[in-house]
Amino acid sequence: MQNTNNVLVDVQDLKVQFNLHEGTVHALExxxxxxQHGKTLGVIGESGSGKSVTAQAIMGIIPSPPGKxxxxxxxxxxxxxxxxxxxxxxxxLPPSGAEIRNIRGKEISMIFQEPMTSFxxxxxxxxxxxxxxxxxxxxxxxxxxxxxxxEMMRRVGIPRPEERVDAYPFQFSGGMRQRAMIAMxxxxxxxxxxxDEPTTALDxxxxxxxxxxxxxxxxxxxxxxxxxxxxxxxxxxxxxxxMVMYLGLVMEQASTDELxxxxxxxxxxxxxRSIPTIDGDLDRLxxxxxxxxxxxxxxxxxxxxxxxxxxxxxxxxQSRPPMIEAxxxxxxxxxxxxxxK
Amino acid sequence: xxxxxxxxxxxxxxxLFLVSFIAFFVIELPPGDWVSTYITQLRTSGIELSDQxxxxxxxxxxxxxxxxxxxxxxxxGIVTRxxxxxxxxxxxxVSEVIAERLPITLAISLMALVFSWLIAIPIGIYSATHQxxxxxxxxxxxxxxxxxxxxxxxxxxxxxxxxxxxxxxxLGLYSKEFLDKPWSLAKAIDMLKHMIxxxxxxxMASAGSTIRVLRGNLLDELKKQYVVTARAKGVSEIxxxxxxxxxxxxNPVFSTIGWLLPAIFAGEVxxxxxxxxxxxGPLLLRATLAQDMYLTGSIxxxxxxxxxxxxxxxxxxxxxxxxxxxxxxLSK
Numbered sequence: 001m002q003n004t005n006n007v008l009v010d011v012q013d014l015k016v017q018f019n020l021h022e023g024t025v026h027a028l029e030x031x032x033x034x035x036q037h038g039k040t041l042g043v044i045g046e047s048g049s050g051k052s053v054t055a056q057a058i059m060g061i062i063p064s065p066p067g068k069x070x071x072x073x074x075x076x077x078x079x080x081x082x083x084x085x086x087x088x089x090x091x092x093l094p095p096s097g098a099e100i101r102n103i104r105g106k107e108i109s110m111i112f113q114e115p116m117t118s119f120x121x122x123x124x125x126x127x128x129x130x131x132x133x134x135x136x137x138x139x140x141x142x143x144x145x146x147x148x149x150x151e152m153m154r155r156v157g158i159p160r161p162e163e164r165v166d167a168y169p170f171q172f173s174g175g176m177r178q179r180a181m182i183a184m185x186x187x188x189x190x191x192x193x194x195x196d197e198p199t200t201a202l203d204x205x206x207x208x209x210x211x212x213x214x215x216x217x218x219x220x221x222x223x224x225x226x227x228x229x230x231x232x233x234x235x236x237x238x239x240x241x242x243m244v245m246y247l248g249l250v251m252e253q254a255s256t257d258e259l260x261x262x263x264x265x266x267x268x269x270x271x272x273r274s275i276p277t278i279d280g281d282l283d284r285l286x287x288x289x290x291x292x293x294x295x296x297x298x299x300x301x302x303x304x305x306x307x308x309x310x311x312x313x314x315x316x317x318q319s320r321p322p323m324i325e326a327x328x329x330x331x332x333x334x335x336x337x338x339x340x341k
Numbered sequence: 342x343x344x345x346x347x348x349x350x351x352x353x354x355x356x357l358f359l360v361s362f363i364a365f366f367v368i369e370l371p372p373g374d375w376v377s378t379y380i381t382q383l384r385t386s387g388i389e390l391s392d393q394x395x396x397x398x399x400x401x402x403x404x405x406x407x408x409x410x411x412x413x414x415x416x417x418g419i420v421t422r423x424x425x426x427x428x429x430x431x432x433x434x435v436s437e438v439i440a441e442r443l444p445i446t447l448a449i450s451l452m453a454l455v456f457s458w459l460i461a462i463p464i465g466i467y468s469a470t471h472q473x474x475x476x477x478x479x480x481x482x483x484x485x486x487x488x489x490x491x492x493x494x495x496x497x498x499x500x501x502x503x504x505x506x507x508x509x510x511x512l513g514l515y516s517k518e519f520l521d522k523p524w525s526l527a528k529a530i531d532m533l534k535h536m537i538x539x540x541x542x543x544x545m546a547s548a549g550s551t552i553r554v555l556r557g558n559l560l561d562e563l564k565k566q567y568v569v570t571a572r573a574k575g576v577s578e579i580x581x582x583x584x585x586x587x588x589x590x591x592n593p594v595f596s597t598i599g600w601l602l603p604a605i606f607a608g609e610v611x612x613x614x615x616x617x618x619x620x621x622g623p624l625l626l627r628a629t630l631a632q633d634m635y636l637t638g639s640i641x642x643x644x645x646x647x648x649x650x651x652x653x654x655x656x657x658x659x660x661x662x663x664x665x666x667x668x669x670x671l672s673k
Contacts, residue, residue, distance in 0.1 A: 059573055061569065061572050061573060096577070096578045098577075101575045101576075101577060102575065103575070104572070104573055104574065104575035105573060105574040105575035105576075106575060109573065109574070110570075110573040112566060112569070112570060112573075114566050117565060117566040117567060118566045118567055118569075118570045119567055119570065120567040120571070120584075120585045120589075121567075121589075121663070121664075121665055122588065122589060122662065122663055122664060122665075123584075123585075124664075128570075128571075131571075131574060131576065132574045132575065135574065135575050135576060136575060168664040168665070170664075170665050181570075184570075184574070
């Protein structure tokens with residue numbers, strides 16, 4: 001939607017479904033967005049909104065079966081050494097083929113939510129970080145890979161990295177493990193780091209440190225970040241642009257300041273009202289009414305219809321609202337703004 | 342690590358003494374003893390045996406002494422001279438009787454174990470990575486059949502089939518014509534042929550359960566987050582599979598070596614009896630029936646000792662394979 005040549009990831013009308021035993025889940029129903037070089041895109045949404053599936057689709061690691069990309073493209077614009085740009089469509093690549101494997105971990109890497117379980121318990125931290133270097137740079141010697149690993153561990157703030165490199169994950173605290181995870185994601189200097197709720201499992205002080213670290217690293221290495229969270233304040237703190245997802249659709253998308261100042265979609269407004277602020281009146285926190293619909297439900301109209309306070313019966317439940325640029329560089333998927341345009 | 346092993350080895354000594362006491366207690370439990378049974382047998386078969394002669398036999402075998410004296414003699418013989426006592430039934434030292442059968446028992450058991458792993462591990466891995474595929478269903482089916490079919494029944498059927506259709510007598514270790522011959526290449530080949538059947542039957546039985554255990558473990562491991570992490574790093578599927586989940590899923594399989602050890606020593610009793618394989622299992626059965634006390638006691642003692650040593654080996658293996666156990670144990 002943003003027309004610049006500075007686009008790294010261009011997701012176009014991506015559709016993913018999961019054919020489960022209980023029925024088909026339409027996890028993504030036509031998601032489009034772009035990530036710019038060196039910028040941070042924040043993705044906000046409840047559980048089941050399709051945030052993580054989007055991330056998996058970009059990496060080409062959607063669990064299949066049961067998951068399947070049924071439409072759309074994920075284009076990566078990878079600058080080559082000779083200043084040309086290599087365009088790769090991830091959805092067309094065989095998911096375990098050599099081409100996508102060369103992109104995973106090297107061009108795009110991922111920081112996962114659960115630092116406790118994301119490492120193999122029986123291999124050393126160093127071994128697991130080094131593996132990424134050894135795979136993507138086959139001509140790098142073992143010693144060199146180890147040195148790079150230690151250097152990256154030092155960079156992410158792990159004390160005494162030359163000793164800790166041989167430690168096992170269970171000897172690390174949660175915060176240290178997440179730092180190790182970040183070191184693993186960054187050791188090959190990727191162009192995009194997808195952070196899938198990286199601080200959810202950590203306590204608040206550690207969370208602040210990790211966020212600070214990510215910002216510093218971005219300033220240093222210049223990579224793009226896709227930051228997935230259900231925590232609005234966290235996303236507001238790190239992201240340049242924000243998109244709000246609900247049940248497999250992008251509901252609203254704008255720069256962070258614009259979105260926080262002028263939330264347009266009733267869902268976004270409702271989300272805003274449900275966060276406590278330090279100076280706000282605690283009594284006036286309003287939860288979003290109703291509950292998330294069943295993941296198996298098929299929505300003819302707007303998926304938020306059943307919970308929306310500004311719904312227009314006969315319109316919103318009949319057809320899916322289009323994405324509209326309601327304000328400059330501010331897109332929203334809602335019938336409330338179709339007239340004003 | 343070394344300290345841990347030495348400490349465990351030292352702890353073995355009192356346990357082994359306790360085990361020897363229990364083994365002796367068990368063989369003393371049945372009423373009567375081998376000598377009085379023997380004397381009664383001689384008398385009923387019409388042989389004149391004076392009371393004096395009978396008393397001489399009782400004294401000779403030490404049955405005039407109280408039980409604890411015989412226990413002491415037995416244990417001190419084992420500890421000081423490796424002498425496990427006298428087998429009344431075979432008329433020679435227990436150690437000799439066991440030693441005669443040990444090589445063939447070990448050979449069959451170990452080869453059956455390796456054989457079962459060779460078929461079970463690839464099938465288990467394939468089953469788990471291709472869950473609900475045709476091959477998975479087939480492997481599950483065969484696995485359950487292998488588990489559910491009694492080995493001795495399979496042994497009988499296969500021995501009969503070999504004889505009927507191949508004209509090959511699978512019983513015993515050698516064909517008739519080689520029985521009294523000295524060792525030769527032909528005899529060795531003949532023996533190998535006779536070992537195929539027990540190997541396959543014993544191996545199949547344990548392969549069935551190994552497939553189930555491995556498949557279940559691997560399915561659990563494949564769902565873990567670290568698999569996704571590794572995939573996101575760009576690790577190739579096959580390398581990923583063997584480096585992470587298979588490595589963890591095999592731990593429970595290899596750690597059962599501990600309690601397999603006594604089974605390896607004894608051999609499969611029923612199958613060995615059916616196929617007339619001269620292993621230690623049938624020996625124990627016959628010794629027990631004949632009240633051949635020291636032979637029974639010694640085999641029971643060795644089996645118990647192997648159980649204890651086996652669990653030590655399992656613990657050491659796990660400590661070696663899993664750093665969480667290794668370091669957890671040392672920090673205490």
